[in-house]
Amino acid sequence: MNLSLEDVLKFPIFETAKVITGEGVVGKKLVEWVSVIESPVENFVRENELVLTTGIGCYMNMQSFFEFCKDVYESGASALAIATGHYINKIPEEITQFAEMKDFVIVDLPWEIRFADIIHEVTSAINNIQHDELIRLKEFQQQLIEMFLTKKPFAEIITVVEKELGLPVIVMNRKGHVIAGSANIHHVRRLWRSMERNLAAEESHHPIFSKLRRGKGKEVQLFHMKIQSSEQEQGDFFIVASSTYKIKLREVNIIEQAVMVSALWLTSESAIVENKSLLQNEFVISLTTEEEPEEKTLREKAKSLGFHIDLKYECIIGYPENLDTLFYKDGGTSHETKHSWFESMMTYIESELADAGQSVHREVMYAQEVDKLVIFLETTEFASPSTSNGTMNQFLDHVERRLNKLLPGLVISWGIGKHQDGKMAFYRSYQKALSALEVGRKQKGIGKRYHFDNTRISRLILHLSKNEEVREIATSTLSPLIKYDQKREMDLINTFIAYNENSGNVSQAARVLNLHRQSLLYRLRKIESLTNLSLTNPDDMFLLDFSIKIWMSGMNENKDRLAL
Known part of the structure; x- marks a missing residue:
């Protein structure tokens, strides 16, 4: 409830007063305070203030009095009441013309009316309204808290807030997801993006206003307040209004109460989500550790967590290769900051996995x-298998595309289990995905997708490399080349790999290695002389190729090894 100028002028004390100008707008003017001001005005008058004056400071100079009246108008005062009959006998026509043109209310007060009595009447009325408003605000606060405690839907709570404000709002969580509110989300996001760096605090001396930020567009304006609890940001509270709307203390008090309840709800919801996420994480990890789980118990746990485990699933293991590098590139320094940053990045990645699952219309579980x-x-x-791989690649394409926008430069290696392992084959599929990741990173390098079905040779080589006799054969075959490379840096091993991959075509291999044909022939003769093997003999070629594969599988300790 607000006190209008029309209400004030109906007080008995104004019975003999006369409205000289602006009579048609007295019902639209608010009175939030009353004061006595004499020249100069400067910044002593605030908006919606009823100003009383005797004109004592400028009655000897009507031009000065005109400037005084003009300054009061420009300060945003709701009206100027001039005591006539002593210093000012009659309000000059120049001033009344100006006031009429500006729809500015000027009141002619008989000299006999004491300013003290006017101030008493007006301040009493304002105090009564503020008292009533305080009671209403407490009732509103109690209503919101009661709705929260009785677990009313959050959207219902925000509907009550919108009704009380008479304005549409939007509440977002800290991830930027809309939780409730009827404001146009596209307008809010557009205004927020354009105003985020140029938001200004509401101009007011009141401490509550300092929490409120405002951005103005051509037709609408956006008010914003951070939702915080225990110094942690929980989300954002937005209010949309017309560009001409002026927010009042009452509305800001309502917003503050709404933000407080929003913080309670988001904190509570966050705790529930975190707890559920922890239980889901533990459940998914348990699927990878139990080879033959008790299916009834497994189904009960899955149902309580919202998982559908009676479907067929294929395991994927993702390994972010360079989160450390991205952290320091992002300006991180301390270990504590790094841990927090890493956790938030993994959370973002997990949210993208959920979105990617929806994009390919598949159930997805992750941990x-x-x-x-x-x-x-x-x-x-x-x-x-081809259809499965197509869906898998579509899923990973979606994830990588979104993550590249969030974390430019992020490199992830993916190990993919075998298709058609059947239902309840979580452990087997996980082991195959893990094997594909381990072998693929060693054999093909990082940042790729390694399918278990495509690593048969690599897995065979990796298995054979653990045999001591096989290792001795590979070592004795390659040691002359390794020692020669260390002294002369001729890279004979990669020379052979290029030659072999190009089916013994010297010209093609030379182009791949960016060598002159004669230089490549010299290197090939050097390989033969050091190993006592002939590159025209199929068995010797197989032995060299096999030994290099064994060596590259992990025997070479000096080679960069990217072990999990």
Whole structure:
């Protein structure tokens, strides 16, 4: 409730007063305070203030009095009441013309009316209204808290806030997801993006206003307040209004109460989500550790967490290769900051996994295992391997595309389990994905997708490399080349790899290595002389190729090894 100028002028004390100008707008003018001002005005008058004056400071100079009246108008005062009959006998026509043109209310007060009596009447009325408003605000606060405690839907709570404000709002959580509110989200996001760096605090001496930020567009303006609890940001509270709207203390008090309840709800919801996320994470990890779980218990746990485990799933393991590098590139320094940053990045990645699952219309379960991501993606009952791989690649394409926008330069290696392992094959699929990741990173380098079905040779080599006799054969075959490379830096091993991959075509291999043909021939003769093997003999070629594969699988300790 507000006190209008029309209400004030109906007080008995104004019975003999006369409205000289602006009579048509007295119902639209608010009175928030009353004061006595004489020249000069400067910044002593605030908006919506009823100003009383005797004109004592400028009655000897009507031009000065005109400037005084003009300054009062420009200060935003609701009206100027001039005591006539002593210093000012009659309000000059120049001033009344100006006031009429500006719809500025000027009141002619008989000299006999004491200013003290006017101030008493007006301040009493304002105090009564403020008292009533305080009671209403407490009732509103109690209503919001009661709705929160009785677990009313948050959207219902915000509807009550919108009704009380008479304005549409939007509440977002700290991830920028809309939680409730009827304001146009596209308008809010557009205004927020354009105003985020140029938001200004509401101009007011009141401490509550200092929390409120305002951005103005051509037709609408956006008010914003941070939602915080225990010094942690929980989200954002937005109010949309017309560009001409002027926010009042009452509205800001309502917003503050709404933000307080929003903080309670978001904190509570965050705790619930975190707890559920922890339970889901533990459940998914348990699927990778139990080879033959008790299916009934597994189904009960899955149902309580919202998982559908009676579908067929294929395991994917994602390993972010360079989060450390990105952290320092982002300006990070301390260990504590790094841990917090890493956790938030993994949370972002997990949210993208959920979105990607929806994009391919597949169920997805995921968990964080130390520095890896374990994902189980649904595969259809009768899908062929090619169809499954297509869906898998579509899923990972979506994830990588979104993550590249969030974390430019992020490199992830993916190990993918075998299709058609069947239902309840979580452990087997995980082991195959893990094997594909381990072998793929060693054999093909980082940042790629390694399918278990495509690593048969690599897995065979890795298995054979653990045999002592095989290792001795590979070592004795390659040691002359390794020692020669260390002394002369001729890179004979990669020379052979290029030659072999190009089916013994010297010209093609030379182009790949960026060598002159004669230089390549010299290197090939050097390989033969050091190993006592002939590059025209199929068995010797097989031995060299096999030994290099064994060596590259992990025997060479001096080679950069990217072990999990």
